[in-house]
Amino acid sequence: MSLEALEKLTEALSRLPGIGRRSAGRMAVKLAAEPDRMAAALVSALDQVRREVRFCGTCGALTSVDRDPCVYCTDAGRDHTLLCVVEDPADIDAIEETGAFAGRYHVLLGRISPLRGEGPNDIRLRALIKRVREEGVREVVLALNTDLEGEATAGLVRALLRERGVRVTHPAYGIPAGSGVRFADAVTLGRALEGRREA
Amino acid sequence: MSLEALEKLTEALSRLPGIGRRSAGRMAVKLAAEPDRMAAALVSALDQVRREVRFCGTCGALTSVDRDPCVYCTDAGRDHTLLCVVEDPADIDAIEETGAFAGRYHVLLGRISPLRGEGPNDIRLRALIKRVREEGVREVVLALNTDLEGEATAGLVRALLRERGVRVTHPAYGIPAGSGVRFADAVTLGRALEGRREA
Numbered sequence: 001m002s003l004e005a006l007e008k009l010t011e012a013l014s015r016l017p018g019i020g021r022r023s024a025g026r027m028a029v030k031l032a033a034e035p036d037r038m039a040a041a042l043v044s045a046l047d048q049v050r051r052e053v054r055f056c057g058t059c060g061a062l063t064s065v066d067r068d069p070c071v072y073c074t075d076a077g078r079d080h081t082l083l084c085v086v087e088d089p090a091d092i093d094a095i096e097e098t099g100a101f102a103g104r105y106h107v108l109l110g111r112i113s114p115l116r117g118e119g120p121n122d123i124r125l126r127a128l129i130k131r132v133r134e135e136g137v138r139e140v141v142l143a144l145n146t147d148l149e150g151e152a153t154a155g156l157v158r159a160l161l162r163e164r165g166v167r168v169t170h171p172a173y174g175i176p177a178g179s180g181v182r183f184a185d186a187v188t189l190g191r192a193l194e195g196r197r198e199a
Numbered sequence: 200m201s202l203e204a205l206e207k208l209t210e211a212l213s214r215l216p217g218i219g220r221r222s223a224g225r226m227a228v229k230l231a232a233e234p235d236r237m238a239a240a241l242v243s244a245l246d247q248v249r250r251e252v253r254f255c256g257t258c259g260a261l262t263s264v265d266r267d268p269c270v271y272c273t274d275a276g277r278d279h280t281l282l283c284v285v286e287d288p289a290d291i292d293a294i295e296e297t298g299a300f301a302g303r304y305h306v307l308l309g310r311i312s313p314l315r316g317e318g319p320n321d322i323r324l325r326a327l328i329k330r331v332r333e334e335g336v337r338e339v340v341l342a343l344n345t346d347l348e349g350e351a352t353a354g355l356v357r358a359l360l361r362e363r364g365v366r367v368t369h370p371a372y373g374i375p376a377g378s379g380v381r382f383a384d385a386v387t388l389g390r391a392l393e394g395r396r397e398a
Binding site: 009 | 201215216222224229232234237246250252254261
């Protein structure tokens with residue numbers, strides 16, 4: 001099948017996180033085969049999101065147009081001295097699901113990537129420094145990706161915050177739940193051993 | 200995050216093949232976070248597909264509005280006495296990729312499913328019988344899913360075609376390439392043993 005419209009849709013779908021070219025192709029065929037039930041519903045949902053969803057002007061989380069600052073920023077039950085820094089709005093959902101964090105968030109909306117020409121001014125770093133200074137933040141948890149670019153970003157943020165006297169932490173590195181030593185890669189296992197705790 | 204618009208988009212995405220609720224949620228957040236680069240591109244691609252892509256009036260494959268019958272039906276190099284019956288247009292792509300089939304196709308656009316109340320009149324079965332009668336088809340390959348509903352559908356199609364004197368075949372069942380006996384489920388393995396060949 002080499003229909004131009006299907007190719008274009010496959011291309012647009014394969015840019016979504018976790019979607020390879022092959023499953024994007026299957027999704028495109030399905031959407032073409034069910035124009036009313038599936039494609040029209042998706043178009044309408046996308047339009048609604050574009051009309052109603054915005055980034056929170058304070059923390060960068062996704063919120064609705066009529067709720068800025070967002071629910072996290074305005075929740076009086078949260079510890080305002082504790083701030084968790086993440087790369088992407090989706091990271092917040094993952095952390096909220098754990099129920100293990102009671103502070104607020106700051107979304108960088110990106111990461112430093114010399115390869116893609118993205119530097120400190122392309123992420124919400126200045127806004128983070130400003131918040132830390134103005135909002136009485138005492139501890140910043142850097143929950144960034146544990147890959148090269150995430151670590152480069154973490155290094156810079158840590159340096160900038162430490163010179164301002166803020167405590168900077170990161171979540172523990174180690175072996176994931178439901179896994180085991182023999183399934184872990186060497187870097188993960190090395191970090192898990194360095195960070196070993198009393199049993 | 201419980202934004203109604205995001206929920207609706209997650210719902211629409213999770214109806215796509217192979218997309219679970221969790222990855223649909225991640226995709227929705229990504230689309231909301233990149234309204235112009237990702238969401239707008241997807242909407243435009245979906246609109247183009249809805250304008251330009253149709254089912255072939257003969258075989259049911261996807262084709263462009265200005266090309267009906269489709270490329271498979273009009274390809275003089277294909278064996279017109281050999282017809283492969285599939286459930287879904289995406290099945291054709293999978294078969295074409297193998298390069299192992301030189302006949303034409305007939306897409307049922309569904310399957311018989313008593314549970315979902317879908318019977319013989321809900322799939323393109325009458326059109327199949329008509330084609331077999333009028334186009335001089337001698338062999339029909341039933342490439343339907345190897346699950347319960349696929350087999351119920353195959354059983355009916357086989358019965359209807361055999362009483363019209365057509366040869367009905369199906370692709371071999373067996374152990375997939377790159378796998379092995381100890382990875383196969385009992386049904387697959389049983390079929391592979393029944394269908395054993397000279398080594």
